[in-house]
Amino acid sequence: MSTRRSRLAVIAVGASAVLALTACSPDASEPDTGEQSDIVFWTPQVTPERIAAQEEIAAAFEAETGIGVEVVPLGGADQNQALVTGAASGDVPDVILHAPDQTAAWNEQGLLDTEVAQRIVDELDPSTFNERALDLVTLDGEVGAVPSDGWVHLIAYRADLFEAAGVEVPGSLEELAEAATTLAGSGVTGIALGTQPGTPSSTEAVESTFLTTGCQLVEDGTVTIDSDECTNAAESFNVLAQSSLAGEFDVPSARAAYLAGNAAMLLFSTHILDEVAGLDPDNPVTCAECAADPTFLAANTQFITILDESNPAQYGSTLNYGVPVGAHAEEAQMFIEYLLNDGYIDTLAMATEGRLPLRLGTPDEPTTFIDEWGTLPFGVDRASGQSIADVYGADIVEALSGGMDAISRWAFGTPDAPLEGAVFSQNVLSQNLDQLYAGTPAADVTATMAEQVSALQAELGLQ
Numbered sequence: 001m002s003t004r005r006s007r008l009a010v011i012a013v014g015a016s017a018v019l020a021l022t023a024c025s026p027d028a029s030e031p032d033t034g035e036q037s038d039i040v041f042w043t044p045q046v047t048p049e050r051i052a053a054q055e056e057i058a059a060a061f062e063a064e065t066g067i068g069v070e071v072v073p074l075g076g077a078d079q080n081q082a083l084v085t086g087a088a089s090g091d092v093p094d095v096i097l098h099a100p101d102q103t104a105a106w107n108e109q110g111l112l113d114t115e116v117a118q119r120i121v122d123e124l125d126p127s128t129f130n131e132r133a134l135d136l137v138t139l140d141g142e143v144g145a146v147p148s149d150g151w152v153h154l155i156a157y158r159a160d161l162f163e164a165a166g167v168e169v170p171g172s173l174e175e176l177a178e179a180a181t182t183l184a185g186s187g188v189t190g191i192a193l194g195t196q197p198g199t200p201s202s203t204e205a206v207e208s209t210f211l212t213t214g215c216q217l218v219e220d221g222t223v224t225i226d227s228d229e230c231t232n233a234a235e236s237f238n239v240l241a242q243s244s245l246a247g248e249f250d251v252p253s254a255r256a257a258y259l260a261g262n263a264a265m266l267l268f269s270t271h272i273l274d275e276v277a278g279l280d281p282d283n284p285v286t287c288a289e290c291a292a293d294p295t296f297l298a299a300n301t302q303f304i305t306i307l308d309e310s311n312p313a314q315y316g317s318t319l320n321y322g323v324p325v326g327a328h329a330e331e332a333q334m335f336i337e338y339l340l341n342d343g344y345i346d347t348l349a350m351a352t353e354g355r356l357p358l359r360l361g362t363p364d365e366p367t368t369f370i371d372e373w374g375t376l377p378f379g380v381d382r383a384s385g386q387s388i389a390d391v392y393g394a395d396i397v398e399a400l401s402g403g404m405d406a407i408s409r410w411a412f413g414t415p416d417a418p419l420e421g422a423v424f425s426q427n428v429l430s431q432n433l434d435q436l437y438a439g440t441p442a443a444d445v446t447a448t449m450a451e452q453v454s455a456l457q458a459e460l461g462l463q
Contacts, residue, residue: 037328038068039094039335042082044319045350046073053350057343064338067331076102083324087111094327095335097148097319100136100409104417106322107144116323118143120336128366130358130404133318136412145320146336147358149348152316152403153208155304156258156266156276161188165264172308173212176265177236180243183264190243192254193267197433201250205267206429207410208315209237212307217410217420217453221463225429226443226450234442241437259297261287269316270400273353276301277391279379298391305403312406318358345372352378352388356404370401419453419462428452 043054051073058069072093074082079098083106086092098106106112121143126134133147155176162169162179165186170176180190193209194201207217215230217223224230241248246257251268258266259275266272275283277298278290289296306312321339323332339347340359348355352373361368374389374397389397411420423429429449436445457463 092324133358145322149355150318177239184243189263191265192257192263198431202430211313274379313408316407
């Protein structure tokens with residue numbers, strides 16, 4: 001078996017990353033005087049409203065501890081560039097909110113203080129965290145970052161259309177394809193999902209659907225996208241795509257089709273919850289019945305949060321707190337623990353439908369955070385004070401939490417994560433969907449996928 005070696009790429013820093021470097025730990029290299037230091041927090045939550053909310057949380061932390069926190073909005077790509085450059089100069093932030101693929105890359109490059117992350121998880125009690133979320137940021141048995149929150153894919157479906165067509169709620173990808181075909185016969189798209197070849201939307205849809213069958217992209221360095229499970233998934237994906245009465249979809253058009261009442265099902269993230277409820281003016285409900293009754297779509301929509309209970313694997317993403325090597329470790333730990341305790345509900349409330357808690361509670365109150373999350377107002381316009389439980393019923397909170405318990409990504413938390421990241425970003429798999437739609441046997445399509453993944457693996461030196 002070949003040995004994987006870390007590579008520290010020196011990357012040119014973009015303009016916003018350069019600005020971020022001026023907001024790194026100002027005195028991380030100074031001698032320890034025993035006094036507490038102010039810290040710097042990089043966050044990908046960059047909208048003005050969310051920046052303001054994070055600054056309020058930071059101010060509350062400062063009032064409690066005396067430790068000031070500078071909140072620096074910085075997207076993921078700029079975080080990657082700025083951290084590499086800052087690490088080379090010894091000028092790094094203290095806490096970074098980031099995705100699990102970044103955890104893997106930064107850990108491989110030796111940029112994360114994993115001892116601090118492990119210490120925080122141990123202090124808060126690992127049993128209070130979502131186990132799958134911890135797995136996504138655990139490499140070689142060591143936690144690389146501390147899970148905060150995330151979102152997961154679900155399937156929204158029209159319960160009224162299912163009943164009219166006599167369709168049972170599907171419990172596998174094969175059954176989902178059969179349901180989509182039957183529903184398409186009633187004059188609506190069976191299911192709307194990303195199907196445009198070679199695009200990020202279809203890349204996400206491929207991984208999301210394939211995962212539910214037990215299909216894996218790569219296992220222990222061996223490319224397995226041509227396995228029987230993956231080939232069967234490709235066959236079902238083609239059936240799903242053919243159930244469209246409106247051609248190929250990207251994310252916006254798939255969402256619009258469901259909100260207009262033109263699709264019986266929709267594969268989407270939990271961000272769809274407020275839109276179906278009519279709480280997002282930018283993405284209004286436009287179904288024929290919605291003009292007279294804006295609540296019609298929400299009242300007739302139910303959700304599949306785990307498609308296949310025999311193989312619970314739902315595509316999703318998480319946000320995690322990382323502490324770089326060279327940061328003010330003690331202050332960073334205090335801030336992260338605050339964010340996951342006293343500041344947690346305010347953190348989740350910034351975008352309730354897209355920030356499901358990955359720390360469900362405390363040792364004494366195991367469900368306190370997920371229970372309170374279910375009561376938070378959601379949607380763009382929160383003046384109504386409506387919560388997800390108010391609109392969809394109390395059971396949805398438990399169901400969504402179950403979906404988060406099944407959160408999965410190909411190769412995350414394994415040495416194969418860099419390969420998955422490259423396959424995903426380059427749309428390697430979804431660029432072959434044209435062949436599938438044109439009638440090429442699924443086994444031939446997945447064989448081509450495997451050849452392309454293997455070639456990329458060799459090109460990147462990841463074998």
